[in-house]
Amino acid sequence: MAIKIDSKIPEGPVAEKWSNYKAHQRLVNPKNKLKLDVIVVGTGLAGASAAASLAEMGFNVLNFCIQDSPRRAHSIAAQGGINAAKNYQNDGDSVYRLFYDTVKGGDYRAREANVYRLAEVSNNIIDQCVAQGVPFAREYGGTLANRSFGGAQVSRTFYAKGQTGQQLLLGAYSALSAQVQAGKVKLYTRYEMEDVVIVNGKARGIIAKNLVTGKLERFSANAVVIATGGYGNAYFLSTNAMGCNCTAAVQCYRKGAYMANPSYVQIHPTCIPVHGDKQSKLTLMSESLRNDGRIWVPKKIEDAKALQAGTKEGWEIPEEDRDYYLERRYPAFGNLVPRDVASRAAKERCDKGYGVNNTGLAVFLDFSESINRLGLDAMKQRYGNLFDMYEEITDVYPGDLANEINGVKYYKPMMIYPAIHYTMGGVWVDYELQTSIPGLFAIGECNFSDHGANRLGASALMQGLADGYFVLPYTIQNYLADQSLWPRVSTDLPEFAETEKAVDAELTRLLNIKGKRSVDSIHKELGHIMWEYVGMGRTAEGLKTGIQKMKELQKEFDTNLFVPGTKEGLNVELDKAIHLRDFFTMGELVAHDALSRNESCGGHFREEYQTEEGEAKRDDANYFYVGCWEYQGADKDPELIKEPLEYEAIKVQTRNYKN
Amino acid sequence: MAEKILKSFTVKYWKQNGPKDKGHFEQKVMKDIPGDTSFLEMLDILNEQLIEEGKEPFVFDHDCREGICGMCSLYINGTPHGKTERGATTCQLYMRRFKEGDTITIEPWRSAGFPVIKDCMVDRTAFDKIIQAGGYTTVRTGAPQDANAILIPKQDADEAMDCASCIGCGACVAACKNGSAMLFVSSKVSQLALLPQGRPEAAKRAKAMVAKMDELGFGNCTNTRACEAVCPKCETIANIARLNREFIKAKLAD
Numbered sequence: 050m051a052i053k054i055d056s057k058i059p060e061g062p063v064a065e066k067w068s069n070y071k072a073h074q075r076l077v078n079p080k081n082k083l084k085l086d087v088i089v090v091g092t093g094l095a096g097a098s099a100a101a102s103l104a105e106m107g108f109n110v111l112n113f114c115i116q117d118s119p120r121r122a123h124s125i126a127a128q129g130g131i132n133a134a135k136n137y138q139n140d141g142d143s144v145y146r147l148f149y150d151t152v153k154g155g156d157y158r159a160r161e162a163n164v165y166r167l168a169e170v171s172n173n174i175i176d177q178c179v180a181q182g183v184p185f186a187r188e189y190g191g192t193l194a195n196r197s198f199g200g201a202q203v204s205r206t207f208y209a210k211g212q213t214g215q216q217l218l219l220g221a222y223s224a225l226s227a228q229v230q231a232g233k234v235k236l237y238t239r240y241e242m243e244d245v246v247i248v249n250g251k252a253r254g255i256i257a258k259n260l261v262t263g264k265l266e267r268f269s270a271n272a273v274v275i276a277t278g279g280y281g282n283a284y285f286l287s288t289n290a291m292g293c294n295c296t297a298a299v300q301c302y303r304k305g306a307y308m309a310n311p312s313y314v315q316i317h318p319t320c321i322p323v324h325g326d327k328q329s330k331l332t333l334m335s336e337s338l339r340n341d342g343r344i345w346v347p348k349k350i351e352d353a354k355a356l357q358a359g360t361k362e363g364w365e366i367p368e369e370d371r372d373y374y375l376e377r378r379y380p381a382f383g384n385l386v387p388r389d390v391a392s393r394a395a396k397e398r399c400d401k402g403y404g405v406n407n408t409g410l411a412v413f414l415d416f417s418e419s420i421n422r423l424g425l426d427a428m429k430q431r432y433g434n435l436f437d438m439y440e441e442i443t444d445v446y447p448g449d450l451a452n453e454i455n456g457v458k459y460y461k462p463m464m465i466y467p468a469i470h471y472t473m474g475g476v477w478v479d480y481e482l483q484t485s486i487p488g489l490f491a492i493g494e495c496n497f498s499d500h501g502a503n504r505l506g507a508s509a510l511m512q513g514l515a516d517g518y519f520v521l522p523y524t525i526q527n528y529l530a531d532q533s534l535w536p537r538v539s540t541d542l543p544e545f546a547e548t549e550k551a552v553d554a555e556l557t558r559l560l561n562i563k564g565k566r567s568v569d570s571i572h573k574e575l576g577h578i579m580w581e582y583v584g585m586g587r588t589a590e591g592l593k594t595g596i597q598k599m600k601e602l603q604k605e606f607d608t609n610l611f612v613p614g615t616k617e618g619l620n621v622e623l624d625k626a627i628h629l630r631d632f633f634t635m636g637e638l639v640a641h642d643a644l645s646r647n648e649s650c651g652g653h654f655r656e657e658y659q660t661e662e663g664e665a666k667r668d669d670a671n672y673f674y675v676g677c678w679e680y681q682g683a684d685k686d687p688e689l690i691k692e693p694l695e696y697e698a699i700k701v702q703t704r705n706y707k708n
Numbered sequence: 709m710a711e712k713i714l715k716s717f718t719v720k721y722w723k724q725n726g727p728k729d730k731g732h733f734e735q736k737v738m739k740d741i742p743g744d745t746s747f748l749e750m751l752d753i754l755n756e757q758l759i760e761e762g763k764e765p766f767v768f769d770h771d772c773r774e775g776i777c778g779m780c781s782l783y784i785n786g787t788p789h790g791k792t793e794r795g796a797t798t799c800q801l802y803m804r805r806f807k808e809g810d811t812i813t814i815e816p817w818r819s820a821g822f823p824v825i826k827d828c829m830v831d832r833t834a835f836d837k838i839i840q841a842g843g844y845t846t847v848r849t850g851a852p853q854d855a856n857a858i859l860i861p862k863q864d865a866d867e868a869m870d871c872a873s874c875i876g877c878g879a880c881v882a883a884c885k886n887g888s889a890m891l892f893v894s895s896k897v898s899q900l901a902l903l904p905q906g907r908p909e910a911a912k913r914a915k916a917m918v919a920k921m922d923e924l925g926f927g928n929c930t931n932t933r934a935c936e937a938v939c940p941k942c943e944t945i946a947n948i949a950r951l952n953r954e955f956i957k958a959k960l961a962d
Contacts, residue, residue: 102849117769118836120876121777137856173851180852182845182905184869191859209869215776216872223844230840238833261825290772325742329749330773438775441792441800443744518849567759569752613764618726619826621767622759 054677054692057479058162063698064145067166070480071523075530082107084533086270087525088255090242090297092119092225094218094510095493096276098517101224104233106522108529111268112225113237113257115292120222123278123290124513127214128335128435130196130206131178131510133171138195142203144168149699151508154200154387155473155501156651156667157701158310160675160694162480163498170519171511175207177518181220185209196431197340198506200387200706206507211335211435217510221517240266241624242297243552245273245304245489248544252489256549260624263617265549267540271532272488272525275301276517279472279494281314283632283639284584285576287469288320288333294628295635298476298495302634306484307677307690309477309497311635312643312653315504316585317470318344318391321442321463322411326573331468332442334414334435336506339384341419341428342463344391346403346412348372353403363405363413364451364459374398378662382706389503389652389665390706392467396585397663399466406464415462416447439463467585471509473500473652474642477677477692481524482516485677488532490525492516497675502651556616559626564609568625571606575629575636578602583640586656592644596637603633638678638687645689648672669701712743712804719754721766721814727823727831733813734766743804747790748773748780750803767827768814775800775940778875781882782828783815788879788938795940797877817882820925821889834924835876835892842916843896845905864902871899873941880935880943886927891935893917894951895943901954911958918955 059070077085085108089100092114100112114122136142148168152159175193179185185207186194195204209216228234239260246254246269254269280295281287302308319334347353348370355361374394376383386394395412398404405411420428425448429436440446445461452459476484476491478498483490493513500508539545582595606629614620649658649665650672658666675692716739724731736757741750748770755765771779780798784790790801806812816828823831860868872895880891897914900906906913929948936945 098849105848116771116777116779117832118778118876120836121771121779123772123777125778126772126774126776135855175855176852177847177849179855179858180845180847180905182868182900182903184865184872184899184903185855186869187860187862187865189862191861191865192856209872212776212873215875216869219872223839224847224849226836226840227844227846229836230842236836238836290777292771324744327742327745327749327753329746329752332774437794438800441775441796441802442746444802444804522849567756569756611759611762613759613762619767619829622765 054690055479056160056692057481058160059480063161063165066162067169074523074527077526077529077533079107081533083109085109085529086111086537087272087274088113088268088270089274089276090255091122091276091278091493092222093122093124093276093278093493094221094513095495095517096122097218097221097225098514099274099276099492099521100234101221101228102518102522103525104228104231110228110234111237111270112234113240113242115239115241115260117238119225119236119238120219122218123293124218124510125215126290127510128211128333129198129337130208130213130507131174131217132198132205132505132507133175133207133511134168134205135172135175137193138204140203142205146203147171147205150201151499151505152501152699153704154505155503156665156704157501157669158313158650158694159499159501161696161698166520167499167512167515170515173519174511174514178217178220181223183209183216183220196337197385199336199339199385199391200505208337211337211432214510217514221514242275242277243627244300244548246545246548247304247486248538248542251487253538254540254545256552261619263620265552267545267549269538269540269545271529272490274490274492274521274525275476275495276493277495279475280632280635281469281472283575283636284469284579285573286323286328286331286580288317288331291330294631296628296631298491299631299634301476301484301486301489303680304486305680306486306489307477307679308474308638309675309677310474310502310642311639311678312646313473313502313651314469314639315388315471315473315652316392316467318388318395318467319414319465320468321439322406322408322466332438333470334439334463334465336388338414338432338435341431342384342414342416343373343418344375344384344412344414345371345373346398346405350402353405356405357407357409359407362451363462367454368457379706381708386706387503387505392585393654395467411464411466413462414465417458417460420448420460421458471504473497473502473504477675481527482521483524483528488528490521492521502653555627556623559610559623560612560616562608562610562612564611566605566609566611568610568612568622568629571602571610572629572632574602575599575632579636583636583643586654587643588656589644592640596640599633599637599640606630606633641687642676642678646672646676667703714741714743714803714806714808715739717806717809718811719814720811721828722816723766723827724816724824725826727825731824741803743802745803746773746799747784747801747803748799767829769829770799773799776875778877781817781830781877781879783817783882785813788817788882789940795942797875797940817878819881819887821881821887822878832878835878835889837924838889838893838917838920839896841920842909842913845900845909858904860903868899868902871895871902871943871947874943875941877940879938879940881926883934883938884927885932885934886930888929889921889926890929890948890951891939891943891945893921894947897954898947898950901950910954911961914951914954914958
C-alpha cells in the first residue's frame with residue numbers, strides 16, 4: 050500500500066515557482082483575519098518572526114516558549130552570520146548561485162523548489178533586519194560588510210561581530226514585542242507544548258504545561274505552528290542549549306506527522322574538545338574563524354605523540370612539520386570546505402593517531418599566519434569575543450605570542466574537534482511548510498526542508514527567518530482561507546480532554562517509576578550510544594548494535610528512573626524526563642534512517658560507502674529521495690515512505706571541493 | 709598543563725519555595741572538582757548528589773551555557789555572576805577561579821522587580837514589559853528599502869552594536885542598591901538612538917521605556933556604577949548618560 054506524498058511544488062520553472070505560488074494562492078481578507086487564531090510554539094528566529102509577522106497581518110497569535118523570555122531561544126547563540134545573495138561585494142554572487150551552493154552543499158538531497166525560494170527571499174531578510182535596527186558590521190563608507198563561509202567562493206555572509214544570531218533574534222524579538230504591546234500576540238513564557246490536539250483530522254490546538262505551576266492547560270486555534278528546533282541533544286553532548294528538546298516535534302510525529310531524513314545530523318568541525326565526563330555541553334567556535342584560521346595536525350606521528358603526552362606544545366612545531374590537511378586535500382576551498390567534509394577530515398587524522406591533545410581527539414586551529422599578516426588588532430576586531438570565550442573556557446588565549454622559529458612568530462593555537470550541532474532532518478513539510486497533519490505547520494530547524502544532507506554555515510539563520518518572515522505568513526493563508534467559515538473550537542471538546550488526560554498519565558507514569566537512576570545519568574548513556582554508533586562514521590553493524598543498546602537502555606529508563614518531587618509546581622527533573630523519553634524515540638529513528646540509507650551523503654556517512662579517497666559516495670540511483678518515517682506505535686518499528694526528489698535546474702553530480 | 713583539582717570546598721545555596729516563602733540556606737561539601745569544570749557543571753554534580761539522596765534538586769535558571777542567552781543568574785559570593793576580570797556570565801565562570809576550602813555562597817538576584825519563583829530562579833518578565841513599551845522600531849514585515857540605502861558610519865554601527873550586546877540577564881539590577889534597571893533600558897535606547905532607523909521614534913521610546921521601568925518598581929540611578937562593574941557584556945554608564953539626554957530632549961519637546 051504505497052502512500053503517495055504530495056509535496057505541493059508549484060508549476061513552472063524553478064525561478065518562477067514562488068512568484069506563481071504567491072500569485073495564485075488563496076488569501077484571507079482583513080476582517081476574517083481578526084477571527085482566526087494561530088498558535089506558534091517557539092520564539093527563536095523562526096517562531097518569533099512568524100508570530101510577529103502573522104500578528105502584523107491581523108491574525109491573533111498565541112506564542113509559547115519554555116524560557117523566561119522569548120529573547121532566550123537558542124537562535125541567540127548563533128555566532129557567525131547570515132547568508133544573502135546581495136552581491137554587495139561584486140564577486141559574482143546571485144540568487145542562482147546561492148541556490149546552487151546550498152543544493153550542492155546539501156549533497157543534492159534538498160528539494161530544489163524550496164531552496165530556490167530560500168535564496169530568493171534571502172535579500173529581503175537583510176533589508177528587513179536593517180530596518181529593525183540590527184547593527185550589522187559595516188565598512189568605513191557606511192555600507193554593509195561581508196565575510197566568507199564554508200562551501201562558497203563568494204563573500205555573502207552578513208554578520209554582527211560573533212553575535213549575529215543574538216542580533217537577529219533581538220530584531221525578531223523587538224518586532225514580536227511591538228505586537229505584544231499592540232495586543233495581537235499573547236505571550237506564554239515558561240510553558241512547554243506537551244502534545245498537539247487533533248479534531249476531525251486537523252490540528253486545532255495544543256496541551257501545554259505551565260512549567261511554574263505544573264498545571265496542564267488547553268489552547269485552541271485554527272492552525273498550529275511548531276518552531277521548536279532540532280534534536281541534537283539526543284546525543285547528550287552537543288552545542289545546543291541545555292533546554293533544547295524535541296518533545297513537541299516527536300509528539301506531532303506520534304500523532305501522524307512524518308519525520309523526514311532524521312539521519313542527516315550536522316557535526317560541526319570547530320568546537321572546543323570534550324574535557325571530562327562531567328561536561329554538560331560543548332561550545333562552538335564560529336565557522337567564521339576558518340576565514341583566518343588554518344587547521345592542522347603534525348606531519349610526524351612522533352610530534353603528535355609528544356603533544357598527546359604533554360611533552361610538546363603546538364607552537365614548538367615549525368611550519369614545515371605541519372600538515373594543513375584541508376588545504377592539502379581540498380586546494381580549491383581549503384579551510385572553507387563545508388562542515389561535513391571538514392569534520393570527517395578531522396576524524397580521519399585523529400583516527401590515524403595525529404590528534405593533538407591528551408585524548409587524541411583534537412586538531413589545531415591556528416591564527417599565526419593571519420596575525421603575522423594583519424596584526425592582532427585586526428583579529429580582535431573580527432573575533433575578539435570568540436578569543437575571550439575560548440580563554441575563559443580553556444585558560445589559553447589564542448592571540449598570545451608563544452614562540453619564534455627562524456624569524457616566524459607562532460601564536461598559541463586553538464584546539465578544536467567536531468561536535469553535534471544542527472539537525473537537517475526534522476518534521477516533514479510540503480512546499481507550504483505544512484506537515485502531513487492538516488493545519489499543523491513546522492518552521493525553522495524543526496522542519497527538514499532546505500538543507501538536504503548538510504547545511505552550509507550561515508544558512509540556519511537565513512532559513513529560520515525566511516520561514517518566519519517571508520514564507521509561512523503567505524502559505525498559511527492558503528490553508529486558513531476557508532477556516533474562518535468555522536467557529537472557534539472549544540477546549541471542552543473530548544479531543545482536548547483525552548489528549549490532556551494522556552499527557553497527565555505520562556507524567557504520573559514517570560513519577561511512579563521510583564527507581565534509582567537520575568534522568569541525566571541515563572541521558573549521558575544514551576548520548577554515548579548515539580555518538581558511538583550513530584555518529585560521524587556509521588556502519589550497518591554498528592547501527593544495529595546501537596538500536597539494540599538503545600532498546601535496552603529504554604527499558605532501564607522505563608523501570609529504573611527516579612524523578613523527585615510531584616506534578617504540582619515547578620519540577621525541572623520531571624520536564625527533563627519527558628524530554629529524554631522523546632530523545633529515545635528520536636535516537637532510534639535516526640538510527641533506523643541511517644540503516645536504511647545505504648549510501649553516504651552530507652552529514653550521513655556510512656563507512657561502507659566511500660570512495661578510495663575517503664569521500665562520501667552517494668547512490669543516486671537508489672537513494673535520491675526524502676526518507677519520511679511514519680509512526681506505527683510504541684513497540685513497532687516505524688515505516689518508511691519515500692518522496693522522490695525531482696531536479697530540473699541543477700545537474701546532480703559528485704560534490705567536488707578539490708578544484 | 710597540569711589541571712588543578714579542588715579537593716574540597718563548601719557550597720552554601722539558597723532554597724526558597726516560591727515568592728512568599730522566607731527562604732533559607734542549605735549547604736553541601738563538594739569534593740574533587742576539576743578546575744576546568746564550569747560553575748554550573750559543578751552545580752549539576754551537586755544536583756546529581758541531591759537526587760541520589762532522594763532530594764529535590766537546587767533550582768536555577770540556565771540554558772545556552774555559552775554566555776549569550778542571559779538565562780543564568782546567580783549571585784555568587786556577593787557579586788552577580790561571580791567575580792572575573794572581564795565580564796562573564798555565571799555559565800562562563802570556571803572552578804579554577806576558586807580555592808580549596810572556600811565557602812561559596814549562592815543567592816538569587818534580589819530585587820523588587822524580580823520576584824523569586826523557586827530557589828535561585830527569578831521572574832524577569834519585567835524586562836520584557838519594558839521592551840514592549842517601546843524597545844523597537846515600528847516596521848512591518850514586508851519590503852523595506854535596500855539595506856545599503858541607509859548608510860551608517862562604521863563608528864556608529866560599532867557603537868550601536870556594543871549597546872545591543874546586552875543579554876538582558878538582570879545582573880545590573882541585582883548589583884544596584886536602588887534596584888535600578890537604567891543600564892538595561894539605556895542600552896536598548898542607546899542602540900536605537902545611535903542608528904538612523906531608530907531616530908523617528910527616539911523621543912517616544914525614551915519616555916515610554918522610562919515610564920514603564922518606573923511603573924514596574926525599579927529604582928533610580930545614583931551613579932554608583934555598580935551595574936557597569938558586573939555587566940557580563942561590559943555595557944557602560946555612558947549609555948545611561950545618553951538615555952538621560954534622550955529623555956530630557958524628549959521632555960523639553962513636550
